[in-house]
Amino acid sequence: MPLRVLVMFHKTHESMTVSASYFAYWGKASPVQAGLDRYHLLAFHGLDVAACGWQLLQLPQFSLTRLAQALGWPLPVVNALAVFFLALHDVGKFARGFQGRAPGLSADLVQNDAGMPYQYRHDTLGWILWRDDLAPETLADVLPNAEGDFWAAWMKTAVGHHGKPPHEASRDGLSGLYVEDHFLDEDRKAAAAYTQALAAGWAPPDIPKPGREQLEMLRQHAWRLAGLAVLADWLGSNQSVFAYRQEPQDLSTYWRNTALPRAQTAIRQAGLQAQTARPWSGPTGLFDYLREPTPLQHYAASVALEAGPQLFLLEDVTGAGKTEAALMLVQRLMEKGLACGLYFALPSMATANQMYQRVGSVYRHLFADDALPSLVLAHGARHLMEGFRQSILQSDGLPADRNYTPEEATASAACSAWLADNRKKALLAEVGVGTIDQALLGVLPVRHQSLRLLGLAGKVLVVDEVHAYDSYVRTLLKRLLASHARQGGSAILLSATLPSFYRAELLQDYRAGLGLPPIDVAPDLRYPLATRMGEDIAVHACQTRPRLVRRVQVNFCHREDEAVAAVLTEAAAGRCVCWIRNTVEDALRACDLLAASLPPDQLTLFHGRFAMGDRLDIEECSPRMRG
Numbered sequence: 001m002p003l004r005v006l007v008m009f010h011k012t013h014e015s016m017t018v019s020a021s022y023f024a025y026w027g028k029a030s031p032v033q034a035g036l037d038r039y040h041l042l043a044f045h046g047l048d049v050a051a052c053g054w055q056l057l058q059l060p061q062f063s064l065t066r067l068a069q070a071l072g073w074p075l076p077v078v079n080a081l082a083v084f085f086l087a088l089h090d091v092g093k094f095a096r097g098f099q100g101r102a103p104g105l106s107a108d109l110v111q112n113d114a115g116m117p118y119q120y121r122h123d124t125l126g127w128i129l130w131r132d133d134l135a136p137e138t139l140a141d142v143l144p145n146a147e148g149d150f151w152a153a154w155m156k157t158a159v160g161h162h163g164k165p166p167h168e169a170s171r172d173g174l175s176g177l178y179v180e181d182h183f184l185d186e187d188r189k190a191a192a193a194y195t196q197a198l199a200a201g202w203a204p205p206d207i208p209k210p211g212r213e214q215l216e217m218l219r220q221h222a223w224r225l226a227g228l229a230v231l232a233d234w235l236g237s238n239q240s241v242f243a244y245r246q247e248p249q250d251l252s253t254y255w256r257n258t259a260l261p262r263a264q265t266a267i268r269q270a271g272l273q274a275q276t277a278r279p280w281s282g283p284t285g286l287f288d289y290l291r292e293p294t295p296l297q298h299y300a301a302s303v304a305l306e307a308g309p310q311l312f313l314l315e316d317v318t319g320a321g322k323t324e325a326a327l328m329l330v331q332r333l334m335e336k337g338l339a340c341g342l343y344f345a346l347p348s349m350a351t352a353n354q355m356y357q358r359v360g361s362v363y364r365h366l367f368a369d370d371a372l373p374s375l376v377l378a379h380g381a382r383h384l385m386e387g388f389r390q391s392i393l394q395s396d397g398l399p400a401d402r403n404y405t406p407e408e409a410t411a412s413a414a415c416s417a418w419l420a421d422n423r424k425k426a427l428l429a430e431v432g433v434g435t436i437d438q439a440l441l442g443v444l445p446v447r448h449q450s451l452r453l454l455g456l457a458g459k460v461l462v463v464d465e466v467h468a469y470d471s472y473v474r475t476l477l478k479r480l481l482a483s484h485a486r487q488g489g490s491a492i493l494l495s496a497t498l499p500s501f502y503r504a505e506l507l508q509d510y511r512a513g514l515g516l517p518p519i520d521v522a523p524d525l526r527y528p529l530a531t532r533m534g535e536d537i538a539v540h541a542c543q544t545r546p547r548l549v550r551r552v553q554v555n556f557c558h559r560e561d562e563a564v565a566a567v568l569t570e571a572a573a574g575r576c577v578c579w580i581r582n583t584v585e586d587a588l589r590a591c592d593l594l595a596a597s598l599p600p601d602q603l604t605l606f607h608g609r610f611a612m613g614d615r616l617d618i619e620e621c622s623p624r625m626r627g
Contacts, residue, residue, distance in 0.1 A: 021186075022194035023248040024110045025094055028237065029102040037244035039105050042093050043194055044245050044254055049161075049236035050087035050202070051259035053228055055267050056235075057082065059274050061340045061458035062228060066488055070217035073208050080204035082225065085158040086232055087198050091134070092126030092159060094191040095182045106246065113184065120167060125182050126159035127166035129191055132179035138192045142199045144209035151210075153218055157225035161233040163448035201252055220486065227454030231428070241266040271393070271416025275341075275430055276368035277334035286331055286365045287324055295543040299530050300325035303540070305332060309485055310534035311510040312492045313466075313503060315527065320544050322494045323358060323464075330460045331366050333490050341373065341430035342366075342460040345439050347468045349379045350615065355464070356433040357387065360413035363431045374415045378426035378434025387413065392420045424448045427455025436463060436473065443479045457487050466495040466506075474502065478509040485513025500524065507533045564593050571598060584609050 020043075027042035056062040057079050064082060068075040092098065097118035099110055131152070139146045159166050169176055179188065210218070236242060241262050245254075267273055278285075283293045283301050293301065296316045312329055314322050326344075333339040344359060346352045356377045367373050377388040391413040419429045426432055427439070432455075439461065442452035461484050469477065484491055493506060500523040507521050510533055519537055526541040557563040563579065570577045579594075581587040584607045591605040606618050 019248070020193055020197065021190040022094075022197070024108065025099060025187075025190060026102065026105060026109055026246075027090055027093055028239075028244060029105060031244055032239045037246040039102070039109075039246050040242070040244040041246060041248065042090060043197075043251060044249075044259075045236065045242075046087045046090055046194075046198075047251065047255050047259040048242045048262070049089055049229075049232045050083045051255065051263035052235040052266055053086040053232035054079070054083045054260070055263045056228060056232060056272070059267075059272065060337075061274070062231075062454070064221075064224070067217070067221040067224065070221060071208075071210075071214050073214075077204045077207060080202065081154070081207070082228065084198060084202045084204075085154055085225075086229060087202060088126070088130075088134075088155070088195065089158040089161045089229055089233060090122060090126065091129055091191055091195070092122035092124065094129070094187045094194075095122065095125045096184050096187050097182055098122050098125065099187075108246075110186065110190075116182065116184065120177070120182070121162070123159045123162055124166040124177070127156060127168075128177045128179050129183060129188070130155045130159070133188055133192060134195050138195045139199060142203055142207075144207055148210065148215075150215045150218060153215065153222060154225065157222050157450075158229050160226055161229040163230055163451070197251055201255075223450040223453050224457065224487065226450035227452075227457075230448060230451045231454065234425075235263070235266045235270060238266055238269075241269065269416075270418040271372075271374045272419075272428065275371040275373045277340070278331065278366060278368050280332050280335045283324070283328060286328060287362060290324065294321040294325075294545050296528060296530065297321045297325045297328060299540055299542055300328040301332075303329075303530070303532060303538075305336060305338075306532075306534040306536075307336075307338075308534060309338065309488050309490045309514065310532055311481070311485070311490065311507065313495070313498070313506065313529075313531040313533070314492065315495050315498055315503075315529045315531075316542065317528065317544055318496055320528065323355070326462050326492045326494060327359075327362065327366070329492055330462070333460055334366060339460045339490055340458045341432075342462055343378075343427055343432040343434070343439060343456060344462045345434065345436040345464065347436060347465045349381055349435060351465070352377065352379050352434050353385055356385070356413075359431065359433050360387065360391075363413075366431070372414065373430035374419050375413045375431045375433070376415050376419055376426045376429035378423060378432050378438040380423070380435075382423075382434075388415070388420075391415050392417050424451055425455075427452050427459075429455075432459075436469070436477070439463075440473070440476045440480055443476060443483055453483065453487070456484060456489060459489060461489060461491040462494070463491070464494045466493045467498050467502075478505060481506060481510045482513035485510045486515070497527075503531070507531065507537065560590075560593075564590075567594060568597050571602065 022043050023041055025042040026039040027045035028040035029038065031038060057064060064078050065075055068078040071078065095118070096110065096113045096116040100112035100116065101118055103112040135143075135146045135151060135155075143151050145151070156165055167177065183191070245258075283290050283297055290297070296314060300314075314325055316322055330339065330342045334341075344355055346355055356375075360375055363373065363375050364371075375391065377385055382388050393414050393416055415429060419425050423438065426434065428451075439452070439456060442449055442456060461480070463477065466477070481491055491510065504521040504523075508518055511519060514534070516535070521537065524539055528542040528544050530540045530542055532538045555566075557566055567577045567579055579590055581590055587605065587607045591603065594603055604618065606615075610618065
């Protein structure tokens with residue numbers, strides 16, 4: 001819906017008085033520096049967040065097109081409703097207990113009432129205000145069946161902008177929550193006046209009446225609305241963009257002259273604006289070092305793509321170029337408008353760090369020359385990764401402290417500082433590399449789960465080492481694939497070897513997420529193997545490079561001393577040996593046994609109890625960490 005249509009909704013609202021009762025309530029009261037306004041009016045903060053939501057909805061990765069299609073409603077109506085509900089996200093702050101958290105701000109504001117303590121978060125207070133007042137009375141003539149479950153579900157996504165749903169009952173779980181226990185009559189009237197003003201200016205005309213089918217569709221897409229609420233609230237709370245304003249002003253004037261233009265600035269500074277994909281020009285256009293693509297890479301460069309979301313499962317030996325093949329598929333999907341970025345998930349921080357280096361050297365080739373995509377490293381110790389720290393861009397678009405040479409692999413990597421300051425934002429970047437748990441949190445009942453799913457929306461989910469995960473992670477991965485398919489996302493799974501039953505499960509779960517009936521997935525024992533699943537399934541048996549073809553001989557050692565002797569024999573012959581133990585204690589003992597016969601520069605110990613800085617040194621094969 002073009003902006004002029006949204007503005008048209010509130011033309012009749014131009015003459016609204018600036019003495020409205022809702023201007024006696026603050027929404028933000030922690031100015032970043034002295035000399036500025038002491039507080040930001042609640043009505044203006046609501047419009048700030050709504051404006052950020054509106055600007056986000058214009059970006060393809062945050063579009064509500066799939067929700068509109070599922071509801072069978074026009075996209076302009078769905079967009080306008082989303083903006084209207086976002087403007088109500090903090091309506092719980094009209095509670096007198098909340099207003100009392102910053103007493104004495106101004107004589108123009110409502111005064112503290114000791115009989116109204118602040119017992120519940122304002123998200124829960126907003127929900128009970130909706131349930132008891134706004135839905136049955138204020139909006140009865142605005143929303144068809146305003147008290148129904150459909151609008152209640154939508155409202156919960158807005159008031160749950162702090163990353164979790166509002167409470168439905170008191171903390172003891174036995175007694176109910178009632179609006180009169182938290183809001184004075186004056187507060188309820190002010191909240192109603194604010195809601196009426198929003199309805200007159202921002203609610204779309206001719207809203208369809210939702211039925212049971214629409215309720216089911218909304219519940220399937222509620223995570224997207226909830227994620228948008230979290231993101232819009234974070235953006236709309238940025239004081240460097242949305243300066244406090246305590247002087248009342250006509251809402252429509254503030255919307256046009258302040259909220260909308262500042263929301264554009266907030267999104268641009270956050271690095272969330274759309275980036276143009278580079279046209280596909282063949283494997284060498286993406287990898288300048290690639291002279292002769294492997295058979296798997298030939299497949300990735302030439303396989304026919306479907307017009308919608310699809311899953312690729314690439315199985316080949318180590319060294320067959322699976323990473324390059326995955327990135328080729330990513331660029332081809334992006335070129336066709338089926339994706340706007342990717343998240344590369346790996347089993348460990350060590351493998352994620354290595355992949356970050358590799359992707360950092362080529363990811364800009366996925367985008368147009370004038371694009372500035374962000375590359376994020378997503379795991380718990382990324383702040384210790386020097387290459388990532390050096391890549392962070394400040395508000396002026398320059399790295400914080402670039403002190404490495406252009407020859408380094410990550411010299412071209414760049415990441416918006418806003419995206420880099422919190423791991424919860426990491427999946428919002430155009431390109432992310434990290435541990436698989438960062439993506440799996442999107443299907444677990446944790447705070448800000450919806451934001452992680454929103455970050456994956458529109459991206460290709462690439463999961464490496466699929467065979468390496470245990471049963472628990474495999475189960476979560478299947479749920480993530482189904483969820484990703486449900487939101488129209490494509491995925492690429494990489495593995496050196498995969499049991500046929502697990503391959504079938506992954507394909508079926510993704511297909512179920514697409515809303516398609518099960519399809520027969522016959523066991524295929526060929527290897528290497530590439531499988532594509534979408535509307536149909538297509539299986540392609542690849543060859544592998546001749547130099548990678550080998551016979552593997554397996555010899556069993558039943559005692560530890562036999563293993564030590566085997567390692568020393570191979571080391572004496574000048575070969576590399578990797579001895580993998582089950583526990584840290586086993587690894588320490590093995591290292592001690594070998595140290596008696598091997599010089600320190602020929603022995604490296606690596607396990608999870610090293611300090612993170614030492615782990616990074618070992619990954620880089622630092623000589624001081626030998627032994």
